[in-house]
Amino acid sequence: MPQSTPLFSAESYFSTQLPPSSLEHDIAGVKEFVRRQKEERRTVVLVTSGGTTVPLELNVVRFLDNFSAGTRGATSAEYFLKAGYAVIFMHRQFSLQPFSRHYSHSTNPFLDFLEIERGTDQLSPVASDSSPESSQICVTPSKRKHLLEILTAYKAVYAAGTLHTLTFVTVNDYLWLLRAVSQELSVLRRKAMYYLAAAVSDFFLPRQKMSEHKIQSGKGSLHIEMDQVPKILKPMVDDWTGKDGFIVSFKLETDPALLVPKAQTSLQRYGHQVVIGNDLNRRKFEVVFISRKEALTSASEGTSFESTPPYAEFWLKIDPHDPSKEIEEDIVAELVKRHEVWIAGAEAPIN
Numbered sequence: 001m002p003q004s005t006p007l008f009s010a011e012s013y014f015s016t017q018l019p020p021s022s023l024e025h026d027i028a029g030v031k032e033f034v035r036r037q038k039e040e041r042r043t044v045v046l047v048t049s050g051g052t053t054v055p056l057e058l059n060v061v062r063f064l065d066n067f068s069a070g071t072r073g074a075t076s077a078e079y080f081l082k083a084g085y086a087v088i089f090m091h092r093q094f095s096l097q098p099f100s101r102h103y104s105h106s107t108n109p110f111l112d113f114l115e116i117e118r119g120t121d122q123l124s125p126v127a128s129d130s131s132p133e134s135s136q137i138c139v140t141p142s143k144r145k146h147l148l149e150i151l152t153a154y155k156a157v158y159a160a161g162t163l164h165t166l167t168f169v170t171v172n173d174y175l176w177l178l179r180a181v182s183q184e185l186s187v188l189r190r191k192a193m194y195y196l197a198a199a200v201s202d203f204f205l206p207r208q209k210m211s212e213h214k215i216q217s218g219k220g221s222l223h224i225e226m227d228q229v230p231k232i233l234k235p236m237v238d239d240w241t242g243k244d245g246f247i248v249s250f251k252l253e254t255d256p257a258l259l260v261p262k263a264q265t266s267l268q269r270y271g272h273q274v275v276i277g278n279d280l281n282r283r284k285f286e287v288v289f290i291s292r293k294e295a296l297t298s299a300s301e302g303t304s305f306e307s308t309p310p311y312a313e314f315w316l317k318i319d320p321h322d323p324s325k326e327i328e329e330d331i332v333a334e335l336v337k338r339h340e341v342w343i344a345g346a347e348a349p350i351n
Protein backbone atom coordinates (compact mmCIF):
# COMPACT_ATOMS: atom_id res chain seq x y z
CA MET A 1 0.00 0.00 0.00
CA PRO A 2 1.41 3.45 -0.85
CA GLN A 3 2.32 5.39 2.28
CA SER A 4 0.62 8.78 2.56
CA THR A 5 2.96 11.61 3.57
CA PRO A 6 1.85 13.42 6.72
CA LEU A 7 0.56 16.93 6.04
CA PHE A 8 2.80 19.79 7.06
CA SER A 9 1.37 21.98 9.78
CA ALA A 10 2.70 25.53 9.90
CA GLU A 11 4.75 24.50 12.92
CA SER A 12 6.31 21.41 11.33
CA TYR A 13 6.96 23.42 8.17
CA PHE A 14 8.99 26.09 9.96
CA SER A 15 10.88 23.54 12.02
CA THR A 16 12.02 21.55 8.96
CA GLN A 17 12.45 24.13 6.15
CA LEU A 18 15.28 26.66 6.29
CA PRO A 19 14.69 30.42 6.41
CA PRO A 20 16.00 32.55 3.52
CA SER A 21 19.46 33.97 4.25
CA SER A 22 18.20 37.58 4.00
CA LEU A 23 15.38 37.14 6.55
CA GLU A 24 17.10 38.76 9.53
CA HIS A 25 18.19 41.77 7.50
CA ASP A 26 14.74 42.15 5.92
CA ILE A 27 12.98 42.01 9.26
CA ALA A 28 15.30 44.58 10.83
CA GLY A 29 14.16 46.96 8.05
CA VAL A 30 10.48 46.14 8.68
CA LYS A 31 10.85 46.64 12.42
CA GLU A 32 12.28 50.13 11.88
CA PHE A 33 9.59 51.00 9.32
CA VAL A 34 6.77 49.86 11.64
CA ARG A 35 8.31 51.73 14.60
CA ARG A 36 8.31 54.95 12.57
CA GLN A 37 4.76 54.52 11.29
CA LYS A 38 3.53 53.79 14.81
CA GLU A 39 5.23 56.93 16.06
CA GLU A 40 3.56 58.90 13.25
CA ARG A 41 0.22 57.20 14.05
CA ARG A 42 -0.35 55.82 10.59
CA THR A 43 -2.34 52.76 9.65
CA VAL A 44 -0.20 50.23 7.80
CA VAL A 45 -1.11 47.65 5.20
CA LEU A 46 0.97 44.67 4.18
CA VAL A 47 0.37 44.01 0.47
CA THR A 48 1.62 40.71 -0.93
CA SER A 49 1.90 40.54 -4.70
CA GLY A 50 3.06 38.31 -7.55
CA GLY A 51 3.50 34.55 -7.80
CA THR A 52 5.73 32.21 -5.80
CA THR A 53 8.02 29.61 -7.35
CA VAL A 54 8.61 26.03 -6.26
CA PRO A 55 12.18 24.92 -7.01
CA LEU A 56 12.68 21.30 -8.04
CA GLU A 57 16.41 21.13 -7.24
CA LEU A 58 18.59 22.56 -4.46
CA ASN A 59 20.94 24.00 -7.10
CA VAL A 60 17.90 25.28 -8.89
CA VAL A 61 17.63 25.02 -12.66
CA ARG A 62 13.95 24.16 -12.90
CA PHE A 63 10.97 25.42 -10.96
CA LEU A 64 7.18 25.61 -11.07
CA ASP A 65 5.68 29.06 -11.11
CA ASN A 66 2.33 30.55 -10.11
CA PHE A 67 0.47 32.86 -12.41
CA SER A 68 0.48 36.58 -11.45
CA ALA A 69 1.96 39.68 -13.05
CA GLY A 70 1.63 41.60 -9.78
CA THR A 71 -0.87 44.08 -11.24
CA ARG A 72 -3.43 43.66 -8.45
CA GLY A 73 -0.85 44.15 -5.69
CA ALA A 74 1.09 47.04 -7.26
CA THR A 75 -2.06 48.93 -8.25
CA SER A 76 -3.71 48.42 -4.85
CA ALA A 77 -0.54 49.58 -3.06
CA GLU A 78 -0.78 52.90 -4.93
CA TYR A 79 -4.40 53.40 -3.89
CA PHE A 80 -3.61 52.52 -0.25
CA LEU A 81 -0.82 55.12 -0.28
CA LYS A 82 -3.24 57.64 -1.73
CA ALA A 83 -5.69 56.83 1.08
CA GLY A 84 -3.01 57.72 3.66
CA TYR A 85 -1.80 54.23 4.56
CA ALA A 86 1.84 53.28 4.93
CA VAL A 87 2.51 50.20 2.79
CA ILE A 88 4.80 47.22 3.17
CA PHE A 89 4.92 45.91 -0.36
CA MET A 90 6.08 42.29 -0.33
CA HIS A 91 6.38 41.17 -3.90
CA ARG A 92 7.87 38.59 -6.23
CA GLN A 93 11.25 39.80 -7.46
CA PHE A 94 10.88 41.58 -10.84
CA SER A 95 7.07 41.63 -10.74
CA LEU A 96 5.20 44.93 -11.07
CA GLN A 97 5.72 47.62 -8.43
CA PRO A 98 3.72 50.71 -7.47
CA PHE A 99 4.40 53.72 -9.74
CA SER A 100 6.93 52.04 -12.05
CA ARG A 101 4.12 49.62 -13.11
CA HIS A 102 2.82 52.37 -15.43
CA TYR A 103 6.01 52.06 -17.45
CA SER A 104 6.41 48.29 -17.62
CA HIS A 105 8.97 47.21 -20.20
CA SER A 106 6.46 45.06 -22.06
CA THR A 107 3.38 47.31 -22.20
CA ASN A 108 4.78 50.84 -22.05
CA PRO A 109 8.58 50.81 -22.48
CA PHE A 110 9.95 54.08 -21.14
CA LEU A 111 12.42 54.55 -24.02
CA ASP A 112 9.41 54.98 -26.31
CA PHE A 113 8.33 58.23 -24.74
CA LEU A 114 11.70 59.91 -24.47
CA GLU A 115 12.97 62.14 -27.26
CA ILE A 116 16.39 63.57 -28.06
CA GLU A 117 16.82 67.22 -28.91
CA ARG A 118 20.16 67.69 -30.63
CA GLY A 119 22.21 70.90 -30.61
CA THR A 120 23.79 72.32 -33.78
CA ASP A 121 27.45 71.72 -34.64
CA GLN A 122 29.27 75.09 -34.33
CA LEU A 123 31.71 74.31 -37.19
CA SER A 124 29.12 72.90 -39.51
CA PRO A 125 25.77 74.47 -38.59
CA VAL A 126 23.85 72.26 -41.03
CA ALA A 127 24.93 68.98 -39.41
CA SER A 128 23.34 68.20 -36.08
CA ASP A 129 25.71 67.65 -33.16
CA SER A 130 25.16 64.20 -31.58
CA SER A 131 27.60 64.67 -28.69
CA PRO A 132 26.04 64.03 -25.24
CA GLU A 133 27.08 67.55 -24.09
CA SER A 134 24.91 69.30 -26.63
CA SER A 135 21.97 66.87 -26.56
CA GLN A 136 18.96 67.02 -24.29
CA ILE A 137 16.56 64.27 -23.38
CA CYS A 138 12.94 65.25 -23.02
CA VAL A 139 9.58 63.58 -22.57
CA THR A 140 7.25 63.32 -25.55
CA PRO A 141 4.76 66.18 -25.02
CA SER A 142 1.68 63.92 -25.17
CA LYS A 143 3.04 61.79 -22.30
CA ARG A 144 4.12 64.64 -20.00
CA LYS A 145 0.90 65.18 -18.05
CA HIS A 146 0.57 61.53 -17.08
CA LEU A 147 4.26 61.15 -16.21
CA LEU A 148 4.19 64.30 -14.11
CA GLU A 149 1.25 62.96 -12.07
CA ILE A 150 2.96 59.61 -11.43
CA LEU A 151 6.32 61.19 -10.70
CA THR A 152 4.78 63.69 -8.26
CA ALA A 153 2.98 60.91 -6.32
CA TYR A 154 6.12 58.74 -6.36
CA LYS A 155 8.39 61.52 -5.05
CA ALA A 156 5.86 62.45 -2.33
CA VAL A 157 5.68 58.85 -1.09
CA TYR A 158 9.47 58.58 -0.96
CA ALA A 159 9.79 61.91 0.82
CA ALA A 160 7.20 60.78 3.42
CA GLY A 161 8.87 57.36 3.80
CA THR A 162 5.57 55.50 3.65
CA LEU A 163 6.53 52.68 1.26
CA HIS A 164 8.75 49.79 2.25
CA THR A 165 9.55 47.09 -0.30
CA LEU A 166 10.52 43.45 0.24
CA THR A 167 11.04 40.70 -2.29
CA PHE A 168 10.49 36.96 -2.40
CA VAL A 169 11.02 34.35 -5.09
CA THR A 170 10.15 30.90 -3.72
CA VAL A 171 7.14 29.83 -1.69
CA ASN A 172 9.58 29.15 1.16
CA ASP A 173 10.84 32.79 1.09
CA TYR A 174 7.21 33.92 1.04
CA LEU A 175 6.09 31.85 4.04
CA TRP A 176 9.04 32.83 6.23
CA LEU A 177 8.68 36.50 5.33
CA LEU A 178 4.91 36.52 5.79
CA ARG A 179 5.17 35.07 9.29
CA ALA A 180 7.95 37.42 10.38
CA VAL A 181 6.39 40.57 8.85
CA SER A 182 2.97 39.74 10.35
CA GLN A 183 4.52 39.31 13.78
CA GLU A 184 6.27 42.70 13.50
CA LEU A 185 3.12 44.40 12.24
CA SER A 186 0.97 42.94 15.02
CA VAL A 187 2.24 45.67 17.39
CA LEU A 188 -0.15 48.01 15.55
CA ARG A 189 -3.03 45.75 16.54
CA ARG A 190 -6.21 46.74 14.69
CA LYS A 191 -4.43 49.49 12.77
CA ALA A 192 -2.71 46.86 10.63
CA MET A 193 -4.30 45.45 7.49
CA TYR A 194 -3.03 42.37 5.64
CA TYR A 195 -3.92 42.29 1.95
CA LEU A 196 -2.85 38.92 0.58
CA ALA A 197 -3.01 39.25 -3.20
CA ALA A 198 0.05 37.11 -4.02
CA ALA A 199 -0.58 33.90 -5.92
CA VAL A 200 0.89 31.28 -3.62
CA SER A 201 1.63 27.72 -4.63
CA ASP A 202 -0.50 25.04 -2.95
CA PHE A 203 2.19 22.40 -3.38
CA PHE A 204 5.93 22.31 -2.76
CA LEU A 205 8.90 20.00 -2.58
CA PRO A 206 10.45 19.87 0.91
CA ARG A 207 14.22 20.36 0.78
CA GLN A 208 14.68 16.85 2.23
CA LYS A 209 13.11 15.43 -0.96
CA MET A 210 14.92 17.67 -3.46
CA SER A 211 17.67 16.48 -5.72
CA GLU A 212 20.91 18.36 -4.96
CA HIS A 213 21.87 18.77 -8.60
CA LYS A 214 20.03 19.32 -11.84
CA ILE A 215 17.58 16.46 -12.45
CA GLN A 216 18.96 14.39 -15.31
CA SER A 217 16.90 13.40 -18.29
CA GLY A 218 17.44 10.10 -20.05
CA LYS A 219 15.41 7.98 -17.67
CA GLY A 220 12.10 8.68 -19.40
CA SER A 221 9.30 10.61 -17.80
CA LEU A 222 9.69 12.53 -14.54
CA HIS A 223 7.53 11.74 -11.52
CA ILE A 224 7.53 14.17 -8.65
CA GLU A 225 5.32 13.88 -5.59
CA MET A 226 4.77 17.23 -3.96
CA ASP A 227 3.60 17.99 -0.44
CA GLN A 228 0.82 20.38 0.39
CA VAL A 229 1.90 23.85 1.49
CA PRO A 230 0.61 24.30 5.06
CA LYS A 231 -2.52 26.40 5.49
CA ILE A 232 -1.11 29.48 7.15
CA LEU A 233 -4.21 31.66 7.45
CA LYS A 234 -5.33 30.04 10.71
CA PRO A 235 -2.03 30.61 12.57
CA MET A 236 -1.83 34.04 10.97
CA VAL A 237 -5.25 35.01 12.39
CA ASP A 238 -4.85 33.38 15.81
CA ASP A 239 -1.14 33.62 16.61
CA TRP A 240 0.96 35.84 14.35
CA THR A 241 -1.44 38.80 14.41
CA GLY A 242 -3.07 38.04 17.80
CA LYS A 243 -6.64 38.08 16.31
CA ASP A 244 -6.35 41.86 15.91
CA GLY A 245 -5.28 42.25 12.29
CA PHE A 246 -7.76 43.05 9.52
CA ILE A 247 -6.96 40.20 7.14
CA VAL A 248 -8.09 40.13 3.52
CA SER A 249 -7.28 37.08 1.41
CA PHE A 250 -7.88 36.53 -2.29
CA LYS A 251 -9.27 33.46 -3.97
CA LEU A 252 -8.61 32.89 -7.64
CA GLU A 253 -10.75 30.39 -9.55
CA THR A 254 -11.22 29.52 -13.18
CA ASP A 255 -14.64 27.92 -12.69
CA PRO A 256 -17.05 30.78 -11.83
CA ALA A 257 -19.40 28.35 -10.04
CA LEU A 258 -16.73 27.66 -7.41
CA LEU A 259 -15.88 31.27 -6.59
CA VAL A 260 -18.47 32.08 -3.90
CA PRO A 261 -18.62 28.65 -2.18
CA LYS A 262 -14.81 28.39 -2.02
CA ALA A 263 -14.49 31.93 -0.65
CA GLN A 264 -17.14 31.16 2.01
CA THR A 265 -15.38 27.96 3.03
CA SER A 266 -12.11 29.82 3.39
CA LEU A 267 -13.71 32.46 5.63
CA GLN A 268 -15.43 29.87 7.76
CA ARG A 269 -12.29 27.77 8.10
CA TYR A 270 -9.84 30.53 8.98
CA GLY A 271 -12.04 33.15 10.67
CA HIS A 272 -10.49 36.24 9.06
CA GLN A 273 -12.34 39.34 7.86
CA VAL A 274 -12.76 39.29 4.07
CA VAL A 275 -12.17 36.95 1.16
CA ILE A 276 -12.11 38.59 -2.25
CA GLY A 277 -13.01 36.13 -4.97
CA ASN A 278 -11.93 36.70 -8.56
CA ASP A 279 -12.34 34.73 -11.75
CA LEU A 280 -9.16 34.51 -13.82
CA ASN A 281 -10.70 36.01 -16.96
CA ARG A 282 -12.90 38.64 -15.30
CA ARG A 283 -10.60 39.72 -12.45
CA LYS A 284 -9.83 43.14 -13.93
CA PHE A 285 -13.46 44.30 -13.90
CA GLU A 286 -15.36 42.13 -11.41
CA VAL A 287 -14.65 40.81 -7.91
CA VAL A 288 -16.80 39.56 -5.04
CA PHE A 289 -16.28 40.37 -1.35
CA ILE A 290 -17.33 37.64 1.06
CA SER A 291 -17.53 38.51 4.73
CA ARG A 292 -19.56 37.60 7.79
CA LYS A 293 -22.77 39.64 7.85
CA GLU A 294 -22.46 41.03 11.36
CA ALA A 295 -18.92 42.26 10.65
CA LEU A 296 -20.37 44.67 8.11
CA THR A 297 -22.57 46.60 10.53
CA SER A 298 -20.22 47.31 13.40
CA ALA A 299 -17.21 45.38 14.58
CA SER A 300 -18.06 46.38 18.14
CA GLU A 301 -21.39 44.55 18.10
CA GLY A 302 -21.36 40.92 19.25
CA THR A 303 -19.40 38.97 16.68
CA SER A 304 -19.76 35.46 18.07
CA PHE A 305 -18.39 33.02 15.53
CA GLU A 306 -21.11 30.58 14.52
CA SER A 307 -20.25 27.36 12.75
CA THR A 308 -22.28 28.40 9.68
CA PRO A 309 -22.49 32.17 9.90
CA PRO A 310 -24.55 34.06 7.35
CA TYR A 311 -22.31 35.54 4.69
CA ALA A 312 -22.59 38.86 2.95
CA GLU A 313 -21.80 38.77 -0.76
CA PHE A 314 -20.84 42.12 -2.25
CA TRP A 315 -19.98 42.44 -5.94
CA LEU A 316 -17.80 45.22 -7.30
CA LYS A 317 -17.97 45.73 -11.06
CA ILE A 318 -16.53 48.32 -13.40
CA ASP A 319 -16.98 48.98 -17.10
CA PRO A 320 -14.50 46.64 -18.86
CA HIS A 321 -14.30 49.09 -21.79
CA ASP A 322 -13.17 52.09 -19.76
CA PRO A 323 -9.35 52.03 -19.75
CA SER A 324 -9.17 55.00 -17.36
CA LYS A 325 -10.78 53.03 -14.50
CA GLU A 326 -8.95 50.51 -12.30
CA ILE A 327 -11.03 48.16 -10.12
CA GLU A 328 -8.37 48.33 -7.39
CA GLU A 329 -9.47 51.92 -6.68
CA ASP A 330 -12.93 50.62 -5.63
CA ILE A 331 -11.54 47.56 -3.84
CA VAL A 332 -9.27 49.74 -1.70
CA ALA A 333 -12.00 52.34 -1.00
CA GLU A 334 -14.35 49.59 0.22
CA LEU A 335 -11.66 48.00 2.41
CA VAL A 336 -10.62 51.32 3.93
CA LYS A 337 -14.25 51.86 5.05
CA ARG A 338 -14.45 48.38 6.55
CA HIS A 339 -11.07 48.75 8.24
CA GLU A 340 -12.26 51.97 9.92
CA VAL A 341 -15.20 50.04 11.39
CA TRP A 342 -12.78 47.34 12.57
CA ILE A 343 -10.50 49.89 14.25
CA ALA A 344 -13.47 51.63 15.89
CA GLY A 345 -14.56 48.27 17.33
CA ALA A 346 -11.38 47.81 19.39
CA GLU A 347 -12.06 47.25 23.07
CA ALA A 348 -9.28 49.62 24.16
CA PRO A 349 -8.31 52.78 22.25
CA ILE A 350 -5.50 52.26 19.73
CA ASN A 351 -2.72 54.79 19.39
Ligand code: PAZ
Pocket (backbone or CB within 6 Å): 050, 067, 068, 069, 070, 071, 072, 073, 196, 197, 198, 199, 200, 250, 251, 252, 253, 278, 283
Ligand atom coordinates in the same frame (compact mmCIF):
# COMPACT_ATOMS: atom_id res chain seq x y z
O1 PAZ B 1 -1.21 39.90 -10.30
P1 PAZ B 1 -2.38 39.84 -11.23
O2 PAZ B 1 -3.13 41.13 -11.25
O3 PAZ B 1 -2.01 39.33 -12.57
O4 PAZ B 1 -3.39 38.73 -10.61
C1 PAZ B 1 -3.95 38.94 -9.35
C2 PAZ B 1 -4.38 37.63 -8.71
C3 PAZ B 1 -5.42 36.94 -9.59
C4 PAZ B 1 -3.18 36.69 -8.56
C5 PAZ B 1 -4.99 37.97 -7.31
O5 PAZ B 1 -6.09 38.79 -7.46
C6 PAZ B 1 -5.40 36.71 -6.54
O6 PAZ B 1 -6.46 36.20 -6.69
N1 PAZ B 1 -4.51 36.20 -5.70
C7 PAZ B 1 -4.72 34.97 -4.93
C8 PAZ B 1 -4.50 33.79 -5.81
C9 PAZ B 1 -4.75 32.49 -5.10
O7 PAZ B 1 -5.90 32.03 -5.03
O8 PAZ B 1 -3.75 31.95 -4.62
